[in-house]
Amino acid sequence: MTEQTNQAACPLCLQTNGCDVAAKQGCWCNDLPVPQELLNLLPEALKNKSCICRQCIVSFNENPSLFLKK
Template identity: 50%
Template sequence: MPAIDTNQCPLCQQNNLCAVNGNQPCWCVSRDVKRDLLTQVPAALSGKSCICKSCIDKFDFNKVINKS
């Protein structure tokens, strides 16, 4: 099995721009990621890398649109 790239979003495979292991707090620690979105991550990638801002924003936007 190939190594998991922790810089890659598990949903869209783009760079997740996560810097959780950096010197400054990363954007990802302050974002509310909905459980419904987390369940869309393939089991083999769950908890291995962060979902990117774009995927989180798209999911949140679609949730708002679907409620109206």
């Protein structure tokens, strides 16, 4: 059985990721680098399936400890 991924949802918070990379103007995600440390937190099955949302990237940059499992 294969798990379906919602490409419009952030794999971390499951909210809309707001990615519009297909737009002729581009997307915010082209201008905001995603830290490798944040990408490393994704389970292998979710990597390269959907974009991480802007809020998760900003939150991680401000306080990475928020994303550590306790």
